[in-house]
Amino acid sequence: MKPFASADAARIAPKIAIDDLTLDYVNAESGERHRAVQGLDLDVRADEFLCVVGPSGCGKSTLLAAIAGFLKPTAGTLTMDGRPIAGPGADRGVVFQEYALLPWMNVLDNAALGLKLRGVARQERYATARRYLAIANLVGVEHKYPHELSGGMRQRVAVARTLANSPEVMLMDEPFAAVDAQTRMVLQEELVRISERSSLTVFFITHSVEEAIFLGDRVAVMSPGPGRVRHIVDVPFSRAARTWKTLNADPAFGALREELLDLVRTPAASAAAPAAQHASA
Numbered sequence: 001m002k003p004f005a006s007a008d009a010a011r012i013a014p015k016i017a018i019d020d021l022t023l024d025y026v027n028a029e030s031g032e033r034h035r036a037v038q039g040l041d042l043d044v045r046a047d048e049f050l051c052v053v054g055p056s057g058c059g060k061s062t063l064l065a066a067i068a069g070f071l072k073p074t075a076g077t078l079t080m081d082g083r084p085i086a087g088p089g090a091d092r093g094v095v096f097q098e099y100a101l102l103p104w105m106n107v108l109d110n111a112a113l114g115l116k117l118r119g120v121a122r123q124e125r126y127a128t129a130r131r132y133l134a135i136a137n138l139v140g141v142e143h144k145y146p147h148e149l150s151g152g153m154r155q156r157v158a159v160a161r162t163l164a165n166s167p168e169v170m171l172m173d174e175p176f177a178a179v180d181a182q183t184r185m186v187l188q189e190e191l192v193r194i195s196e197r198s199s200l201t202v203f204f205i206t207h208s209v210e211e212a213i214f215l216g217d218r219v220a221v222m223s224p225g226p227g228r229v230r231h232i233v234d235v236p237f238s239r240a241a242r243t244w245k246t247l248n249a250d251p252a253f254g255a256l257r258e259e260l261l262d263l264v265r266t267p268a269a270s271a272a273a274p275a276a277q278h279a280s281a
Contacts, residue, residue, distance in 0.1 A: 013082065014043035015169065015201045016067060021076035022226075023062050036062035038226035040076070044169075049195055049202040051212035053264060054222030060205045063227070064173050067203060068094050080169070090118070093167035095158050097174045101146040107133065107157050108142040114165040125164075132160040135194055152183040156190065163198055172204045176211070185244050188214050192242045209260040213253065214242060221263045231263050 023037040036059035044050050052060050065071045066078055069088040078085050080092075093114075101110045108126060109116075111133055115125035133142060136156040146154055155175055162170055176184045188211060195202055206212050212219045216235050223230045233256070237247060247253040 012045065015046040015048075015080065016042075016044035016203070017077070017079045017082075018042040018044075018063075018067075019077045021063075021066070021078055022074045023059065023066055023071060024074040025062065025071065035074075035226040037066075038228060040222075040228045042220060042229050044201060044203055046201055047199060048217045049204065049215055050218050050220060051204045051206055051216035052220045052222060053206055053209055053212045053260065054227060055224050055264060056207070057225045058222040059225050059227030060222060061173050064094075064171050064203065064205050067169075068092055068171050090114075090165060091168045093162035093165055093170050095155075095162050095170065095172045095175045097177050101154055101157060103146050106143050106145050107138065107149070110146070110157055111161045111164055114161060118165075129160070129164050132163045133157070135163065135197060136160040137190065150183070151179045152187055155179065155187060159191070159194065163194070163200075167200060169201045169203060172202065174205055174207065177207070184211075189243060191215060192239060196239060209257055209264065213237075213256055213260065214244070214247060219260060221260065233260060233263075 019041055021037055021040040022035070023040075024033050024035050026033050040059075040063065052063070054060055062071065066073060067080075067085065069085050069092065102113065105113065108129055112120075112125040112129035115128060120128070130142065133139065136159055138153065138156055138160060141149065141153065146157075149157070155178075158175070176187050179187065192215060202215075204212075204215060206215075209219075213235055217239075219233045219235060220229050221231045221233070222228065235256070236252065237250070241247070
């Protein structure tokens, strides 16, 4: 079981440290430069599940892209284990909203793809892929193809493929947004279980405050773009009790949901003070 977030955790060197980060990107059609993130501070602790919420256009996905190494900072620093993030690496796995499975490969081959690209021998990569498919409750579908699976199953294959590469950090960009509400709830409960069985840090982007509370050890709220972290909330619920039946019956869940919704909806100028503190506090 992961250690619950505490004041002592703030004194431990972060897994990912983001200091005064500014991120720009150029519109491919117009050539105009757009500032997505400015002056953002955030520490991501080792082995924690950190969720990030905020209004559309606040730079959440751009921030994830920078941590993945797909985008270089315009200003500020972005480090992992004290070393600058200079590009993509096997220590960071990414799960996108789109399933990104190869349609001509079956489930087992899709799950083992990253290992194959790294030169892992066939027997070893299949054994590893099967282990993580089992963790994702996908035993018995190894030889099916993506078009034969439900949307929820395809996303679980994508998660298993990422885990099979043994990343230290899993970056997830609204991975359940494309599935129906009932399937999303099942996937959320599965992800809580999977994250407890795997030793890794999760950085999870979502538009849903409820999803952030259900999954996260902490929830970081971003301001409208150019985004920065305006507030961080510790989630008080035991991870062992993270089922929708349990949390929906807990009045504290509803209260925390309303608190976070207010933060997301409130104009940034009235809540600028919390952003002044470093986000690891």
